[in-house]
Amino acid sequence: xxxxxxxxxxGGVGKTATAVNLSYxxxxxxxxxxxxxxxxxxxxxxxFRVKPKVKGGGKSLVRGKRDLDDVxxxxxxxxxxxVPADFSYRNxxxxxxxxxxxTRRLGQLLRPLRKDYDYVFLDCPPSISLASESVFEAADVLxxxxxxxxxxxxxxxxLDRFLENAxxxxxxxxxxxFSMVDRRKRLHRDVIDNVTAGRRRVLRTRIPSAMDIExxxxxxxxxxxxxxxxxxxxxxxDLWSEAKTRF
Amino acid sequence: MYETFDWxxxxxxxxxxxxxxADDGALLVWRSITTGEVxxxxxxxxxxxxxxxxxxxxxxxxxxxxxxMRAIVPLVTLDTRLDSLRLIDDDDKTLARVTLDRxxxxxxxxxxxxxxxxxxxxxxxxxxxxxxLLAAQIGLxxxxxxxxxxxxxxxxxxxxxxxxxxxxxxxxASTALDAWTxxxxxxxxTMQANESGLRGDVDSEFLHDFRVAxxxxxxxxxxxxxxxxxxxxxxxxxxxxxxxxxxxxxxxxDVFLLALPAFEDALPGERRRxxxxxxxxxxxxxxxxHAELVAALDTERYxxxxxxxxxxxxxxxxPAEGSARPEPPDAGAPAVGIAGAHIRKAHRRVIRDGxxxxxxxxxxxxxxxxxxxxxxxxxxxxxxxxxxxxxVTPVVRELKDLQDVLGAYQDSQVQAEGxxxxxxxxxxxxxxxxxxxxxxxxxxxxxxxxGRDARAQFAARFAAFDTKSVRTSVEQLxxxxxxxxxxG
Numbered sequence: 108x109x110x111x112x113x114x115x116x117x118g119g120v121g122k123t124a125t126a127v128n129l130s131y132x133x134x135x136x137x138x139x140x141x142x143x144x145x146x147x148x149x150x151x152x153x154x155f156r157v158k159p160k161v162k163g164g165g166k167s168l169v170r171g172k173r174d175l176d177d178v179x180x181x182x183x184x185x186x187x188x189x190v191p192a193d194f195s196y197r198n199x200x201x202x203x204x205x206x207x208x209x210t211r212r213l214g215q216l217l218r219p220l221r222k223d224y225d226y227v228f229l230d231c232p233p234s235i236s237l238a239s240e241s242v243f244e245a246a247d248v249l250x251x252x253x254x255x256x257x258x259x260x261x262x263x264x265x266l267d268r269f270l271e272n273a274x275x276x277x278x279x280x281x282x283x284x285f286s287m288v289d290r291r292k293r294l295h296r297d298v299i300d301n302v303t304a305g306r307r308r309v310l311r312t313r314i315p316s317a318m319d320i321e322x323x324x325x326x327x328x329x330x331x332x333x334x335x336x337x338x339x340x341x342x343x344x345d346l347w348s349e350a351k352t353r354f
Numbered sequence: 355m356y357e358t359f360d361w362x363x364x365x366x367x368x369x370x371x372x373x374x375x376a377d378d379g380a381l382l383v384w385r386s387i388t389t390g391e392v393x394x395x396x397x398x399x400x401x402x403x404x405x406x407x408x409x410x411x412x413x414x415x416x417x418x419x420x421x422x423m424r425a426i427v428p429l430v431t432l433d434t435r436l437d438s439l440r441l442i443d444d445d446d447k448t449l450a451r452v453t454l455d456r457x458x459x460x461x462x463x464x465x466x467x468x469x470x471x472x473x474x475x476x477x478x479x480x481x482x483x484x485x486x487l488l489a490a491q492i493g494l495x496x497x498x499x500x501x502x503x504x505x506x507x508x509x510x511x512x513x514x515x516x517x518x519x520x521x522x523x524x525x526x527a528s529t530a531l532d533a534w535t536x537x538x539x540x541x542x543x544t545m546q547a548n549e550s551g552l553r554g555d556v557d558s559e560f561l562h563d564f565r566v567a568x569x570x571x572x573x574x575x576x577x578x579x580x581x582x583x584x585x586x587x588x589x590x591x592x593x594x595x596x597x598x599x600x601x602x603x604x605x606x607x608d609v610f611l612l613a614l615p616a617f618e619d620a621l622p623g624e625r626r627r628x629x630x631x632x633x634x635x636x637x638x639x640x641x642x643x644h645a646e647l648v649a650a651l652d653t654e655r656y657x658x659x660x661x662x663x664x665x666x667x668x669x670x671x672x673p674a675e676g677s678a679r680p681e682p683p684d685a686g687a688p689a690v691g692i693a694g695a696h697i698r699k700a701h702r703r704v705i706r707d708g709x710x711x712x713x714x715x716x717x718x719x720x721x722x723x724x725x726x727x728x729x730x731x732x733x734x735x736x737x738x739x740x741x742x743x744x745x746v747t748p749v750v751r752e753l754k755d756l757q758d759v760l761g762a763y764q765d766s767q768v769q770a771e772g773x774x775x776x777x778x779x780x781x782x783x784x785x786x787x788x789x790x791x792x793x794x795x796x797x798x799x800x801x802x803x804x805g806r807d808a809r810a811q812f813a814a815r816f817a818a819f820d821t822k823s824v825r826t827s828v829e830q831l832x833x834x835x836x837x838x839x840x841x842g
Contacts, residue, residue: 135397136396136397136409136411136413137394137395137396137411137412137413137414138411138412138413139394139412139413155447156445156446156447157447158445178476179475179476180474180475180476180477181474181475181476181477183447183448183474185392185395186392186394186395188475188476225412225413327445327446
């Protein structure tokens, strides 16, 4: 089982779209996939049409009253399951603080599912907090969408530094990729050209800023299901193939 | 529907289906027949002979663990009309699926229509409500048989009919000749069942199972003195030895090819590709050896062997009419006693020779011991059903462990030698690349390690077999007082 977290300090950079589209592609290849919607806004749950409610709330999960297994919901796609978001995740940090070894809790919850899933996607809220430390501890890979601006690259450096200093048993591999890319914008082109020259941990595939991805909100489906021949669907397919070679 | 020849998918209560849709979509679907749950599915247009030829994904790895080295072959084709309905909520989220499945088996006629109710994980209550509704409103009753099983039956397959294991239930009251004949008949049936797949080289296991049946036949014949007419026995032993010989070269090539992935794993990453030349050479050899085997099976000698053997098995090895020859002395004796005596004798030999082996013994001595252990194993497998399982099973278990270590030792030696010879041949014939020869040298080193490990384990494994409890079990086999299941 590989645990992949889509993560960025900033919101609105395409984290959830990445988790939803890549998990769909992985399942379509025959892998057994679980998406865990950790974002209290519940966007991933919304895209998969699953009501954002965990019985007893996220608290009962974290405190160990309820197995993750009990709250898993099947999506409309074969082998693609979801742990829905719950609004009480907003208090996740508070709850985690009151558990023993809070940063290991997420990993512990996932452990019993090791045999059931090939990939787990964690769709994370945008922050650095106890909850995100727990994600860093549980994840094998952090997939970080980056809008091609100087600031977002600095955020990637900050994340690197944070991971170096954090007390993690096995830090996740950080893989950045450019998201919401608009080739018409000069800044985007410049930043991308600079990075392609220097950085190894930024994937080659770029996800364009495209209407199809925005339409996911209306269609409530992965892009590949309603616009399979579109540029964005092709970009997600490329991203998945490239990312897999780096796990 | 696809299966391995020895029913590995159904053996695990699963089926593998290739679903080709009218709009040209095609999926390979692996599902449970007890729960209907889809265990894995992936888009596949043409089903390859071996699942490991599919793109490497987790589901393919799981499928390969089921099939191992076996090919998958199409068994039955259904023409199906599927009508699907979804139970949805106010967000248009699927909570359960209902499909009406109307299928016709090609060559087997229409099958009963089936309504499938597939719950979606986490929405069990909704699925249950729907099930109750279907039961109450239309009066449907749950079906216990999967449509696949019905289809197999419709076209005349008996699921699970072949297994590489010898499945015999001998009658403890039978005579030795009857028991020997029954065993030889079962072994001949195994040879026949595998012959077509062997000729077609569908996968390596047809030849493997064919050879095991030949070896068991030879072993049973070797232990048939005073049971089967001496002339018949001498003839049959010669002929089966010949079959054993002609099947050896292709099997040797198969063994190397099957071991290649393990050889590659034993090499450092950058050296692995260097075995490609070796692989190509082996594949060429395998094709040639296989063609020679098929030519041998097409000879008059093989035809008359099988023809006469079948006659003998049908007629039960009785002396020819009007022959003045007496029946061999043990033929009419109770099988339980005779087989027991043979097993005890084989066991005594293993113990006698095994005890003389120490760290200084010549490899040949371990090789001899391996043959004796094999003979004992065949006797236990062929005639074990004459005795209570609690006597036989523990003996087989310890014997198997001993055989494993003897086999690992012997195989590593033979393979290391074989690789050296093949390297020489490659050099002479093709001027093999140095990198390939170096990589092969690396494999030989790895095999030496395995051989050393196995040799180091021998003493402990033999001690576990040479115990009082094993000896006591063996001693009881076929002894009149309590060894036999019924008055032996």
